[in-house]
Amino acid sequence: MKVLSIDTSNNVLGIGLLDGNMVLGEYISNIKKNHSVRVMPAIQTLMEECNVKPDELSKIVVAEGPGSYTGVRIGVTIAKTMAWTLKIPLSGVSSLQVAAASAGRYFNGFLAPFFDARRGQIYTGLYKFENKRLEVLKDDRLVMSADWGKTLNNLDSNILFMSNDLALHEEVLKQELGSKAIFAEITELNPRPAELGLLGRDKEAVDLHTFVPNYIRLAEAETNWLKAQQNNK
Incomplete structure (x- = not known):
């Protein structure tokens, strides 16, 4: 497969x-x-180097968000188009789950990946590996990093944070959690696409017609447009 x-x-x-x-x-x-x-050039190059033809693919797995509004949309659109064209199943996996699995597979504690969402906010969730399986303890959400630190302070074990945006929120998390806060090394911060594939390999396929990205919140431009429409009523 x-x-x-x-x-x-x-x-x-x-x-x-x-x-x-x-x-x-x-x-x-x-x-x-x-x-x-x-x-698309990256996909083509990798498949050519691995000597894999498109019609040999059995499944496509895509990071469904949260994250960059434009970035998430690009990936999901390409994945849906390829799955439709090749007539193969597609599964979506939380982008935060991919980050957690990439850095925390052998960490004995809680995993809290996050992406910066501006204005002191982060996209985040809480995970833990149990019997080599990544378990979701708190669903993906949008929250102030300081509030997230207060929430996690109730946990009875260390928390591993992984994010390419660590520098923006590290001090706040340290203030709230002290020594409970553990920060991944820089070599562990880029989510691995192989982990994404593994997480989605056996996951149930989505309906291509109804599958949409998980933005968690509307893009700022869309929010402003909706406000303008309401004001014009």
């Missing part, structure tokens, strides 16, 4: 190829460049 995984939900662009229990290849970059012009 060959699985193609696609993650464009944040600055990190990740493409992975799995064949059964083997990782054939991964492409990862963490640079601020337009995913829309880079993702």
